[in-house]
Amino acid sequence: MAILDEILDRVSRTRASGRLPVVVFDLDSTLIETAPRHLAILREFVAEAWPDPSVAEVVAGLTTADFGWAVGAPLRRRGVDSPELHEALIRFWFERFFDSDYLRHDTAAPGAVEFVRAVVERGGFAYYLTARHLPEMGLGTVQSLIKLGFPYLDGCSTLQLKPSKSDGDAPFKRAAHAAIAALGGEVIATFENEPGHLNALLDDFPAAAHVRYGHVHSPDAPAPRPEIHHIESFRLA
Numbered sequence: 001m002a003i004l005d006e007i008l009d010r011v012s013r014t015r016a017s018g019r020l021p022v023v024v025f026d027l028d029s030t031l032i033e034t035a036p037r038h039l040a041i042l043r044e045f046v047a048e049a050w051p052d053p054s055v056a057e058v059v060a061g062l063t064t065a066d067f068g069w070a071v072g073a074p075l076r077r078r079g080v081d082s083p084e085l086h087e088a089l090i091r092f093w094f095e096r097f098f099d100s101d102y103l104r105h106d107t108a109a110p111g112a113v114e115f116v117r118a119v120v121e122r123g124g125f126a127y128y129l130t131a132r133h134l135p136e137m138g139l140g141t142v143q144s145l146i147k148l149g150f151p152y153l154d155g156c157s158t159l160q161l162k163p164s165k166s167d168g169d170a171p172f173k174r175a176a177h178a179a180i181a182a183l184g185g186e187v188i189a190t191f192e193n194e195p196g197h198l199n200a201l202l203d204d205f206p207a208a209a210h211v212r213y214g215h216v217h218s219p220d221a222p223a224p225r226p227e228i229h230h231i232e233s234f235r236l237a
Helices: 003-016 035-048 053-060 073-077 083-097 100-105 112-121 134-148 169-181 195-204
Strands: 021-025 125-133 157-162 186-192 209-213 229-231
Touching: 003 021, 003 112, 003 186, 003 209, 003 229, 021 112, 035 053, 035 083, 035 100, 053 073, 073 083, 083 100, 100 134, 112 125, 125 134, 125 169, 134 157, 157 169, 169 195, 186 195, 195 209
Parallel strands: 021 125, 021 186, 125 157, 186 209, 209 229
Antiparallel strands: none
16 A cells, blocks of 8 residues: 555544544645746746846756756756856845745646545644745745645634744754644654754654655755655655
């Protein structure tokens, strides 16, 4: 049985036993693909801040499949490596990527909406744990979850964001484990793209299945522990 099917089966069995099955989901680069957001910002950059026809031509040929962690990586791979350009791009990108208005570009990972719905339909509780920060991204995150079709307004899910942009991602997520445990249920599984966060989840919830999605993660990420599963899609067989 594939790991996603195993998780759904365990959700059903846990609920039947009278306990609350909890499944923890990261958002960016896990349930939600951020490549369209990167691409939209890069297109704005060449249109508004860097009017170089040769660069604009390169950007016009890019698709979402070209993007991973860094917004400038597709340009570097095509020989556009001016330090001045990349410094300006990072400043332009930083002012927009963490803004609610740009979350409208995001799309759901393949099969993600259907999988989270399956968790909830079997009596599970979806705990969205994201390092997005509340003041600048809270409203857009709620709107995005609803627009994309993820369970949200049904009493079977919750959303936890960072209180401030200045808070570190790892300390924030580690501290959130106490809130997850306080639900009084049983953590069945966690899903993340960052190996470091998964390693910490494994430490605090050793009985759960921990699953890494895709290959997009921070450049300095540690290796995932061998107990951690890996998937490329949330689609069920």
